[in-house]
Amino acid sequence: MRRIFASGILLVAVVTLIFGLQSCNSVKPINKSDLAGYWTLKTLKGEDSKSAFAGTIPNLQFNFDNNTLSGNSGCNNFSGGFTLTEQNSFTAPNLISTMMACIDANKEPEFLTAISTPDLIVSIDKENTLTFTKDKVVLLQFVKGEAPKKTAGVTVVNAETLAGVWNLTLIDGGDVAKLFTNGTPTIEFSTDGKVFGNGGCNTYRSSYTQEENTITFGPLMSTKMACPSLEGENLFTSLLSGPLQAGLNGDKLTFLKDGKIVLEFAKASEK
8 A cells, every 4th residue: 555655656746747847848939920120239248238339229130031130230230040949049150240340339249249149048028128048148138129210320431422521620649639730631532532631731632542441542742831840740641541441420531440540530511
C-alpha cells in the first residue's frame, strides 16, 4: 500500500514538473500586424534616446513581404534582412548602412551594434513598447510613432547644393571673431568644380573634386596683400587641404577631418 501511495506521489510530481516546464517554455509568437508601422527609439541600453542622440532619433520599420528591416540610426540609413522565430528570437546580422558624415553627436555605432546582436528576444508590452533583450538585459526599446518626415535640413552634398557663397562661422584652433578682425573668410563653389573666396584678407581660388560626401581641394592660389595679421588666414587655408568630409544641414555647411569638425560655414543670404 505504501509503495502504491509513494508511486502515486511520484507520478503526480513528474506530471506537475512536465506541465511546469511546458508552461515555462511556451512562448506566444508576436503577431506580425503588431510590428507593422514605424517605431521610434525610446532607450538605448537604458539611456533615454534624446540624451544619446542630439539630432535625429533612430527609427525602424519591419517589412514582412521580404523579411527586411530598414530605418535611420541617428544619421545614416540602414537596411537588411532579418529572421524572427516563433519563439520571438530576432536576428539581423547583415545590416547595410550609408556612410554619411554625422554632424550631431550621437551613439549611432552603439545602436547599430545593438540591433545587429544575434538572437535578440522581442516583446511588446501593454503600453505598446517594443523591447529587444539579450540574456534578459534590455538593449533597445521603441515606441510606435508616425512615419519619419523628411527633414528640410539634411541635404545631399553635390555641386548644386554646394553652389553659392558661404561665410565662416567656426574654425578648429581658434575663435573666428578674434582671428579675423579685417573680414570673415568666405568660400564659394561653382557647379563646374571651381572654388574661390576670401581668406580674411587675401582672395584665393582653387578647384575641388567630390566622391560621395568627401571633398578634396586642389592647391590654393592666393593674392599677396599686406595684411595686419595672417595667423587666421594661414590657419584657414591650411585646413582647406587634403580630403574633408562634408555635411549639409539646412544653411550650415560643415567640414570634418578624422571625425572632427574643422570648419563650419553658414550660407550667405542672396542679395
